[in-house]
Amino acid sequence: MISPKYLAGYFDGDGCISxxxxxxxxxxxxxxxxxxxxxxxTNNQILEYIKYSYGGYICKRIHxxxxxNSYSLCLKDSKAKNLIEEIYNYSLLKKDRIALALSFFSxxxxxxxxxxxxxxNQREDIRKRIKITVKEL
Numbered sequence: 001m002i003s004p005k006y007l008a009g010y011f012d013g014d015g016c017i018s019x020x021x022x023x024x025x026x027x028x029x030x031x032x033x034x035x036x037x038x039x040x041x042t043n044n045q046i047l048e049y050i051k052y053s054y055g056g057y058i059c060k061r062i063h064x065x066x067x068x069n070s071y072s073l074c075l076k077d078s079k080a081k082n083l084i085e086e087i088y089n090y091s092l093l094k095k096d097r098i099a100l101a102l103s104f105f106s107x108x109x110x111x112x113x114x115x116x117x118x119x120x121n122q123r124e125d126i127r128k129r130i131k132i133t134v135k136e137l
Contacts, residue, residue, distance in 0.1 A: 008090035
């Protein structure tokens with residue numbers, strides 16, 4: 001297993017947290033919010049180690065010209081949560097975004113299919129704040 005300290009450093013450099021709003025017929029508001037953590041690198045070996053420990057899936061991105069091809073590991077929802085809970089205490093650069101992402105999961109406590117308008121709005125606010133912190137870099 002990869003050390004949480006190493007993983008936090010790697011995530012601070014080459015990781016990304018995002019939250020998306022997807023259309024959903026089963027949702028009471030027509031949308032679901034999903035948390036996504038992504039790592040990108042030109043060698044997929046380290047990504048395979050992370051995938052083995054935390055799950056997710058790896059996509060190859062083919063670039064033209066002189067750019068090297070790259071690989072991205074995506075972890076969604078509970079898999080993303082498991083990872084960011086482990087690295088939170090060791091992150092130096094993305095601790096604020098990790099805290100925002102973890103607050104998203106507190107809005108899911110005791111949730112059934114239908115959520116209140118208040119919870120939906122809380123999640124939308126978290127999504128927008130994560131998006132803003134990404135733009136600040």
